[in-house]
Amino acid sequence: MRIGxxxxxxxxxxxxxxxxxxxxxxxxxxVYLKLPLIDALIDDGKVFIKQRDEPVNIDGAVLRGIGLVMSLDVFEKRLGVLEALASMIPVINNPFNALIAKDKWRSLxxxxxxxLPVPDTMITENPFSAMKYAQSKRKIVYKPLTGSLGLGSALIEDPDLAFQTARSLMNIGVPSYLQKYLEKPGYDYRVFVVGGxxxxxxxxxxxxSWKTNIAQGAQGVPVKEEEAPxxxxxxxxxxxILGLDYAGVDIAEDVSTGKYYILEVNAFPYWEGLRASTGVNPPDHIIEHLVEKIKK
Incomplete structure (x- = not known):
């Protein structure tokens, strides 16, 4: 068996x-497949995938990312190549589903x-809408639409700051993704799911910090199912629901309501923090799941 x-x-x-x-x-x-070097071809009615002129001959693949900054044309090319590959062999996560999950708004x-319970959230290109939203929610969080690790997220309590942030982003063609701030009990949960x-x-x-990402200095404490079913x-x-074979799901409790909310679902999750705190090695489970899918 050979995988990419x-x-x-x-x-x-x-x-x-x-x-x-x-x-x-x-x-x-x-084998390592570098997405910018992968080509797709239609030849005599058949679809082929190549890397540097060599046929991509694999039984399945694990997708770990498609890129950060790219033009729309490059994005469409990479997605098209991945979807062509996924039509032939198992690819986890499925590229279309992974990209929906990567987009915080579409996934929520x-x-x-x-x-499913998700926080009150707004996406807008209008600075006045952002200002009114901040006024109505009193405390909001700006997040990059496709970011991770908590990088770029900002707590906003001043409606004027919400206006200025949204206007600055509008000027460079970036929408504002705004979410009601949840008063957490000093922690949230990262749950790693593989194969359901x-x-x-x-x-x-x-x-x-109000941020609870491991990359931002939070500490991981293992949790068993009987503690938080x-x-x-x-x-x-x-x-x-998002059609993901493996995912890191972030869930937080709002102490003001006692309810749990899904903050986001990561289709390309990191696992160093989880592995260090729980002893569980997600790559073992991901490869095992892919092998089982190939055998089917």
Missing amino acids: IIDYRREPPRSVNDLFEAARKRGVEA VRLALHG RVIGAMRRVSRN EIFATAVKAST
């Missing part, structure tokens, strides 16, 4: 190397339409 690990970087990042190691332990041959809309089941979960505890069940539902 797909990413866009010049050299395989740590997460890709982790997947290589997991494949090696499983006795599976793995889908979850909300299926009845939770393989590990942790509380991300922060003492010095609602969290586990909600994470599985969210990943299923």
Whole structure:
């Protein structure tokens, strides 16, 4: 069995190397596929995938990312190549579903339409709308629409600052993604789902910041299902609705209401923090799940 690990970087990042190691332990041959170098062709009515003129001959693939800053044409090319590949072999996560999850707004809309709890959220290009939203919610969080690790997120309590932020973004062609601030109890949850089941979960505890991302200094504390059954069940539902084979689901409690809300679902999750706090190695489970899909 031969699989591909797909990413866009010049050299395989740590997460890709982790997947290589997991494949090696499983006795599976793995190759690195660099997305900018992958071409798709239609020849005599058949579709072919190549990398540097060499046919891509694999039985399945793990998708780890498609790129950060790119033109619309490059984005469409990469998505088109990935969808062509996914029509031939199992690709996890499915590229179309992964890109919906990567878009915070589209993923929350889908979850909300299926009845799952998500925070009050707005997306706008209008600075006046942003200002009025900040006035109505009193405290909001600006987040990059497709960002991760908590980078670029900002807490806004002043409606004038919301206006200025949205206007500055509008001037460079970027919409404002604004979310009602949840008063957390000093932590939230990261739940890792593979193949429709939770393989590990942790509380991300922060003492010095409203951000609870591990990358922002929070500490991970392992959580078992009997401690938070609602969290586990909600994470599985969210990943299923978004059609993801593996996902990192972020869930927070609002202490003012006592309710849990899905903050986002990450289709290209990092796992170093979860692995360090729980001892669970997600790459092992991801490769095992891909192998099972290939066998079917």
